[in-house]
Amino acid sequence: MQQADIATFYDQIPYPRLAYHYTHPDRMAVLGRLFGMHPQSVERCRVLELGCAAGANLVPLAYTFPQAEFVGIDLSSAQIADARALANAAGLNNVRLEQLDLRDLDGTFGTFDFIIAHGLYSWIPESVQSKVLDVCAKMLSPQGIAYVSYNAFPGGHLRRMLRGMAMYHVRDTDNPREIVGQMRGLIEFLAAMATPADGPYALVLRDLKRTVAQMSDSGLMHEFLEADNRPVLFHDFIRDAEAAGLQYLTEVTFADRAELNVAPDVLQQLRQQHGEVGSEQYLDFLNGQSFRRTLLCRREVALDRDVSGLQVEGFLVASSAQSTASPSDLTSGQVVRFTTVHGVSATSNRPALKVALTTLSECYPQAIPFPQLCQRVGERLGRTLTGDEVAALRGEMLGRFIMEKEVVEFRLNQSVLTHQAGVQPLASPVARYQAERGWPIVTLTHKMASLPDPRMAKVLPLLDGEHAWDQLAEFLFRGAVGDAEKADSEQLQGLLGTTLAHFARIGLLIW
């Protein structure tokens, strides 16, 4: 497919409108700081997104950081028009969205502290891939960080196998809806009928079926049927990045490494024998990696890979992890389970950590500075934490919990969030616009909002800071959530309270 055809393809079947919290510039800045960099503060940074599609990732960030500057480019004019509409609805003047081929980016755009290229690198011709790396090398500021995600081998071989079969299966169809239906049918058929049923091939197909089941229709089309889909070996990607003048910083999901089933001594041996990049490559071999989210910085940046934790003092810490433990369970040696708003669990029997998580959960989604957290934990335990206890808490947060599935989040900056709905609750205009259209909703912590009750989305557009609780309840009573509920006013009052509390907790409300 030519680049001109790619634009048409995306015009016809726009990519799902999603934000990716891994691409949050503050997250990149935190990781940069951990590895000894001095990234620009997100509050006043410049961000470039290559292949920004309909702006669902970039525009919410622009709303959250009004002093920062954002530029998004995409080949597809239809998607750029959508992105501009979203930015206009949110009244933003700090985001520039251009229909542009990334090969035409020039020095007039200036340099950027953060560059995002998500879901782009593997779906473009090789010549454009090298341009992505060139853009990162030339347009990153001296302490700038680039995020590039891509399909990786060896897992990519399995997806390519399915892609080959899917392309054959839909060869006579050109209606996108039919194609999607046929593809889903094919994988169901293969996973159910592959022989021998308990052999490795059938196992692989069943695993692919699970992957496909989680993909949206357009995601599926783009992943399996686009002309270009080019997984790479990690070390080849890094070789090309280095040739462009960049170096490997870390994987944005680097804490996930803790979950790999690789013994620490094997990991250490791999690092000693093969270095940072080589050992990462072997880890991909071991876990069948199919996708990577890699952070790069300029070649000349001095990195310190000893993540000792000293820098934690400068971080804000947040956690949504709650427990049902009694106060005495928290301060004793009792094991307590904490579960985040995203359903991730962690356990601990250490009083300082248990009290720290409880303290953080009470002010979530706001984060607090680490020293302030230590002080509050001390107050709750009725004594000042000793130096050893502070060090242990820092170690726990870094080693066991840091970013591990978001049990603890580290931030350097945060937007204005509230953890309690006010008298006239206010949600971001971006989220309201998305809710009005039934699109996926992005929170102010840059995550996709999960709403346990679909009726909740109907309340969101009304949260413009001008409607009081009784007006919102009135709106619900008028049947906006469906006639069946009209009669039960108590249930609706309850629904409103639950809805607003949930919105506050997942970061949809502003002060």
Ligand SMILES: C[S@@+](CC[C@H](N)C(=O)[O-])C[C@H]1O[C@@H](n2cnc3c(N)ncnc32)[C@H](O)[C@@H]1O
């Ligand atoms: C798979 S989509 C990913 C969109 C978005 N980044 C995301 O992950 O949701 C790839 C996007 O890159 C755009 N694209 C492809 N080639 C491009 C190029 N040469 N210059 C600018 N954008 C390009 C496409 O139009 C499309 O919107």
